[in-house]
Amino acid sequence: MASATSFYDFKPLNKKGVEVPLEDYKGKVVLVVNTASKCGFTPQFAGLEKLYKEMTEKHPDQFVILGFPCNQFGSQDPGSDEEIQSFCQINYGVTFPILKKVDVNGDSADPVFKWLKAEKPGLLGLKMVKWNFEKFLIGKDGQVKNRWASTTKPESLVSAIEEELSKE
Template identity: 75%
Template sequence: MASATTFYDFKALDKRGKEVPLSDYKGKVVLVVNTASKCGFTPQYAGLEKLWKTIHEKHPDDFIILGFPCNQFGNQEPGSNDDIQQFCQINYGVTFPIMAKVDVNGDNADPVFKWLKAERPRLWGAFPTVLWNFEKFLIGKDGKVKGRWFPSKAPQSLEPIILKELAK
């Protein structure tokens, strides 16, 4: 989407394959994470859920986490959307939205991820790919990308950054 200027210009598919305008999140701070169920970083679901509950309790209308499952890294998300939902709920009690499975790299990359990567390229240059599962992007209330972190960045460490963004 060449004319896209904010996160809100896109649509994504929810866990049932229903199109969701991301403008539904306009005015919220959004943490976008590409996820996988069979990855060394999979335990971050627990940290993401804790972060979600902690911030959502104080800012129920101003913050959301959106998980986007992806099977492009070592076949670590082979299940169906239903399998993924069940895994997240049973193993980690996830209550934040997990969207439909997407590609984050390559020709079939979801337009949201094409835009996210273009808006916030890697520090060492315009490295055009997501490196692995659980890479994180923070969207401000204005729909612009405010941060991007490696998969190794613990979700809880983002709390002060998210709270600062919420205070704007």
């Protein structure tokens, strides 16, 4: 992680444990969200899916949302990766990628989240994720452009995403 200079330097795992080179998203705008299936913010899956569909319709192949399930906050995503995928699809019709469950804080935090937090610390400079459904916006250049708290509704991110999509 120490040598990572962009989002594209990472290869998190998908639900089957296969590496997903984030380099595959080079030149796209990416919204990274740590998700949970049994959280008060879980209904945001509906807003995220709507946002994903609208943005990809307007900007084909230029935007993606990556969901990273996490069970670190109140044990609100205890299921297996398969159960989480199924839950997201059945209950919210999620079509954006949901990757393998990860830790976002602590020594065992996924390297992607270690980097995201270092690049864009939270309120008061804290380098931790406070709760489920925090959001990080990655620009086409692979750099963190913005970060939002769990309480920020997906629909409120449209202008920030559009602004990044308009950049060359």
